[in-house]
Amino acid sequence: MDAEHQETTTLQLVLAWGFVGIPLVFGVVQTLINSMKLFQ
């Protein structure tokens, strides 16, 4: 890979999206669980 060409790898994409996606999904699930109280 030359310095003028930097191919983004699939692993980099997975890591980047996982870095933000995992906390976000955790937060959404927590909120969804709390929201279910509306239907109880």
Add this chain to the structure above:
Amino acid sequence: MGALSFLDRNHTIAKPGYSRWMVPPAALCVHLCIGQAYAYSVFNLPMTKLIGITQSAPDDWKLTELGWIFSIAIFFLGVSSAVFGRWVEEGGPRKAMFTAACCWAGGFFISAVGTYTHQLWLIYLGYGVLGGIALGIGYISPVSTLIKWFPDRPGMATGMAIMGFGGGAFIASPLSVWLMSKFHTATHVGVTETFIVLGVVYFFFMIVGSIIVRVPAPGWKPAGYVAPTESKGLITRNDVFVYDALKTPQFWLIWWVLCLNVTAGIGVLGQASAMSQEMFPGHITPIAAAGFVGLMSLFNMGGRFAWASTSDYIGRRNTYFVFMVLGFALYCTVPYTGSSGSVVGFVVCFLVIISMYGGGFSTVPAYLRDMFGTRYVGAIHGLLLTAWSMAGIFGPVLVNYIREYNVTHGVPKAQAYNTTMYIMAGLLVIGFICNFFVKAVDARFHMAANDDRGTEPVGANATAPAAARA
């Protein structure tokens, strides 16, 4: 500043092969962190017991004093996004995201000193002023970069980032409560330690975002994307200088469209719990109301992505027409759901309304890009966010004071919100009219090809070809 030269825009230009799909997570790194602002209220009660620990002591802070922290932060969000917008645009996203990270973490650290020494002014300064500046710079920093990377889907791209701002509270709220429970001892409530941990974690996250982010090389365009050669309808091929945008009626019409849409949503968002219980006494319990607020937050976040993405297909102006017309119909329906006892109808109405409140925030950057071009869209977006600050004052005031007026004049609590709903519907009619008058920007405001104000154009509006993977 050689040591910090890696922050410069020139050092963030993507080399061929860089995937544009790395930019949304970089933007989310910032927006998920600063979105914590929506969850700041979890600290309010613990901060009223810093001295008394189990209950408030006479010298402990009052809730009314603590309420100013969030208000100061939102005020400085509007001020900093307006003042620093051009600097953010010209300095590049990495410098802006790095600055936002320093201010955001610094705000938490100063606030930690404030809670440790019990000096409220330090929290006003830390979270309020410094944190508010981080909110403003951080909010606008990735927006124009995303627009330049996704000229084919600008609404979807900005929707992803601004969705993160809505989702930040989902992470911050349980995390903060968990941290305070871990640091809570018999002698202190754990707020100081929680602030320090959050400051470190947020700094790390935001720095990762600033490292990942890149701006497209001059002339870059997505594979297969053919940029329109001339302006079409409201979508311009020209750029407008940031301060010239202020001279156009289009800027102020969109300012009012955003302000009115946000006013209509923010007023009910803050009062949703109390409103649902008072309109349906005996049917919606405090626990169920908390669930309703959580569900509204999810629709607020989801609406940011869904509506902004939809705007790529139906157009920005049409999307706001939908907000205004559908919002009008739903606000007029809410009193009927109350009188008929339809809890399901009430919940559905507000979930759709709140999705459009979020959608209003996420669609507006793409609307500005259509009207004023990509070159200064971040700075113009920063100026427009003053509409948010204005709405943040008027929305809650409208709901609270009209309800109070009705209750003191003998209106039953279940019907005390009806007038407010009709006023909100009226605001949306004004918003519809403002949106109706938005036309293409006059050519006299367009920047000339040899205009040397600011930086060179970067991205899809430039002409030299460059290969990169979409």
